[in-house]
Amino acid sequence: MHDKPAFTGRLGEIYGIFFRNLLLSIVTLGIYRFWGKTRMRRFLWSRILLRGEPFEYSGTGRELFVGFLKAAGFFFLLIIAFVLLRIWAASYQQGFGKFVDWAQSVTFLALLYIGTFAALRYRIGRTRWCGIRFAQMGSAWTYGLTALRGLFLVGITFGLYAPFLNVRLRAYQFDHMKFGTEPFSFDGKGRELFKTFLVAWLLFIPTLGMSMFWYSARAMSYYAEHTRIGAVRFHMPVSGWQYFSLMVGNLLLGILSLGFLAPVATKRTVDFWCRRLTVPGELDLAAIRQAAAATDRSGEGLASFLDIDVGLG
Amino acid sequence: MKQQQTGWFFDGETGERQPVLLQLGDEALTINSDRWPSARQWRYADMIVADFLADGGARLQASDGEARLVIGASALGILADHIPALRHRGRQRFFWGRLIAGAAATAAIGALCYLGWPALSDRLAELIPEALLEAIGDAAVADMAQGTRVCGVSAADNILGELTTRIAASVPTPQHVRVRVLDTPVVNAFATPGGNIVVFRGLLDKAESPDEFAGVLAHEIGHLVKHHPQRLLVRYSGLSLLSVALLGNTNFATLGSLVVALAYSRDFESEADEEAIELLAEAKLETGGLARFFARLERDEKYDPGSALRYLASHPPTSERRNRLEQNRRIGAAALSSGKWQELRRICRS
Numbered sequence: 001m002h003d004k005p006a007f008t009g010r011l012g013e014i015y016g017i018f019f020r021n022l023l024l025s026i027v028t029l030g031i032y033r034f035w036g037k038t039r040m041r042r043f044l045w046s047r048i049l050l051r052g053e054p055f056e057y058s059g060t061g062r063e064l065f066v067g068f069l070k071a072a073g074f075f076f077l078l079i080i081a082f083v084l085l086r087i088w089a090a091s092y093q094q095g096f097g098k099f100v101d102w103a104q105s106v107t108f109l110a111l112l113y114i115g116t117f118a119a120l121r122y123r124i125g126r127t128r129w130c131g132i133r134f135a136q137m138g139s140a141w142t143y144g145l146t147a148l149r150g151l152f153l154v155g156i157t158f159g160l161y162a163p164f165l166n167v168r169l170r171a172y173q174f175d176h177m178k179f180g181t182e183p184f185s186f187d188g189k190g191r192e193l194f195k196t197f198l199v200a201w202l203l204f205i206p207t208l209g210m211s212m213f214w215y216s217a218r219a220m221s222y223y224a225e226h227t228r229i230g231a232v233r234f235h236m237p238v239s240g241w242q243y244f245s246l247m248v249g250n251l252l253l254g255i256l257s258l259g260f261l262a263p264v265a266t267k268r269t270v271d272f273w274c275r276r277l278t279v280p281g282e283l284d285l286a287a288i289r290q291a292a293a294a295t296d297r298s299g300e301g302l303a304s305f306l307d308i309d310v311g312l313g
Numbered sequence: 314m315k316q317q318q319t320g321w322f323f324d325g326e327t328g329e330r331q332p333v334l335l336q337l338g339d340e341a342l343t344i345n346s347d348r349w350p351s352a353r354q355w356r357y358a359d360m361i362v363a364d365f366l367a368d369g370g371a372r373l374q375a376s377d378g379e380a381r382l383v384i385g386a387s388a389l390g391i392l393a394d395h396i397p398a399l400r401h402r403g404r405q406r407f408f409w410g411r412l413i414a415g416a417a418a419t420a421a422i423g424a425l426c427y428l429g430w431p432a433l434s435d436r437l438a439e440l441i442p443e444a445l446l447e448a449i450g451d452a453a454v455a456d457m458a459q460g461t462r463v464c465g466v467s468a469a470d471n472i473l474g475e476l477t478t479r480i481a482a483s484v485p486t487p488q489h490v491r492v493r494v495l496d497t498p499v500v501n502a503f504a505t506p507g508g509n510i511v512v513f514r515g516l517l518d519k520a521e522s523p524d525e526f527a528g529v530l531a532h533e534i535g536h537l538v539k540h541h542p543q544r545l546l547v548r549y550s551g552l553s554l555l556s557v558a559l560l561g562n563t564n565f566a567t568l569g570s571l572v573v574a575l576a577y578s579r580d581f582e583s584e585a586d587e588e589a590i591e592l593l594a595e596a597k598l599e600t601g602g603l604a605r606f607f608a609r610l611e612r613d614e615k616y617d618p619g620s621a622l623r624y625l626a627s628h629p630p631t632s633e634r635r636n637r638l639e640q641n642r643r644i645g646a647a648a649l650s651s652g653k654w655q656e657l658r659r660i661c662r663s
Contacts, residue, residue, distance in 0.1 A: 024411075054364070084445075132328045285329045
């Protein structure tokens with residue numbers, strides 16, 4: 001029990017924040033949602049305890065709002081650029097138009113990954129435990145380019161490259177993550193997951209895609225096993241069925257309730273992680289030092305604008 | 314003793330959790346530990362609640378500092394006398410007040426945007442270079458002409474060109490107006506940026522006299538004269554961008570902006586009507602054609618739903634428009650001789 005994270009939040013409390021956020025968001029035509037998200041995260045983070053100590057979320061609504069405005073401005077200019085490009089291309093032959101369309105798809109796909117990384121980086125950088133900040137180093141552009149190159153390979157291998165790409169992205173993320181001055185490390189290899197993926201890939205059609213839930217669960221356990229920080233390890237044994245019931249359960253909750261059961265889905269997700277994850281190992285907290293403060297103050301803008309869901313609020 | 318409490322301290326330099334003793338002074342809290350050379354002082358005025366915790370306690374910080382002080386429920390109760398923020402347990406003070414203020418502010422800003430946006434978007438529309446407008450218009454026409462044939466384009470040497478030139482003669486700076494007839498049975502006509510007018514064959518078939526057709530043409534030329542296509546484009550683009558930004562990426566947002574955009578376009582329709590009457594009058598032509606056309610379309614729509622729906626939907630004939638058109642009928646010459654009119658109607662048959 002000492003090694004497992006614990007969630008001490010109650011559904012009623014989550015609902016309280018949820019309704020408050022909803023009401024204020026409606027009357028402000030949505031502008032409040034950045035402060036609402038911040039409020040929810042502060043609550044959730046502070047109710048997750050590890051070794052008796054609660055986490056802390058130190059982000060602000062203002063940062064999210066400014067980030068969103070920046071991303072909106074950037075996006076606006078990008079869209080105009082593409083529209084102009086498309087019009088200019090239309091006055092040439094057909095081929096140019098197709099090229100512009102392709103360039104647009106590639107750009108937005110890249111932005112999806114870049115935005116995801118930036119959002120993760122923001123959230124991780126605003127998380128503290130025992131007063132020490134986490135940090136996600138690395139560049140969102142590198143992450144996005146790696147993803148693009150990998151997606152190309154996934155395409156030409158009919159999907160078989162996918163586990164390799166996923167591991168590469170995870171590796172990039174965890175190799176650049178730190179807790180204070182203590183770095184995380186990841187030693188997973190794509191080929192170790194490949195056999196499992198191949199089975200799921202072959203069974204994809206017969207199982208109507210269900211085999212991917214089984215693979216995802218295996219992958220999650222694998223990532224956990226191969227991540228560590230100092231002497232601390234991570235264990236997350238998950239079965240395909242457990243993962244499936246979490247994902248599909250939440251999906252159904254969302255659809256059937258038109259969003260009003262979202263807090264239930266949130267609680268289910270947090271409970272799921274806390275129940276499955278174990279974090280054994282000695283952590284000498286006195287030896288971990290605070291690192292310099294993060295400089296990026298608005299990394300979540302793009303993800304927010306593109307509606308990317310990075311999980312947990 | 315009530316003045317002495319305990320807590321846990323994280324100094325923000327290492328992750329170590331240190332048990333500390335708290336002494337409540339008048340202005341400040343004294344935090345001390347056996348292992349420290351000297352005590353820390355945190356002024357009440359500087360203290361911020363980082364979080365309220367599940368056990369009833371709280372996590373406190375001093376200004377923007379890295380250090381954190383964790384206290385339990387009993388200590389919180391006592392400290393609350395000195396730190397107002399601790400009394401509210403995260404419940405927002407003046408919630409309902411803020412809610413109403415927020416709603417009022419949003420309503421005010423919203424009204425301002427709605428009223429001020431047309432003026433701003435019109436200025437922006439004027440800034441778009443002519444070449445770009447033509448490119449947009451040509452792209453739009455190419456889009457519309459997909460899968461269908463262009464029966465004819467107005468030119469100096471054909472009937473369509475002759476009629477167009479006659480109607481547009483009084484325009485101060487006449488842009489290059491090009492009218493195209495597309496071989497589609499739809500009853501509709503559009504003006505695009507850059508001086509293009511697209512007329513569908515269905516409308517040509519539906520019009521029973523050259524004056525009705527001239528009325529529709531004059532109406533579309535009126536749109537061009539008043540720069541409506543580009544003004545509507547900027548107004549609508551800005552609106553949909555704004556509503557996506559406000560409400561997030563939802564379909565609800567685009568629907569809302571579409572409704573508002575249609576409200577804006579009703580003004581444009583009335584303006585185009587006025588312009589049409591003026592153009593026809595200046596050209597000494599009969600001006601009642603458009604009114605007659607509308608009347609007949611509405612009658613047809615009543616008895617044969619769907620036959621005129623397209624035109625009526627994109628050119629909503631409000632009762633004001635109808636009245637104004639009726640009141641402004643002036644006598645004039647016929648737009649085309651009956652021979653030329655019949656020839657024009659056959660434009661798609663060659």
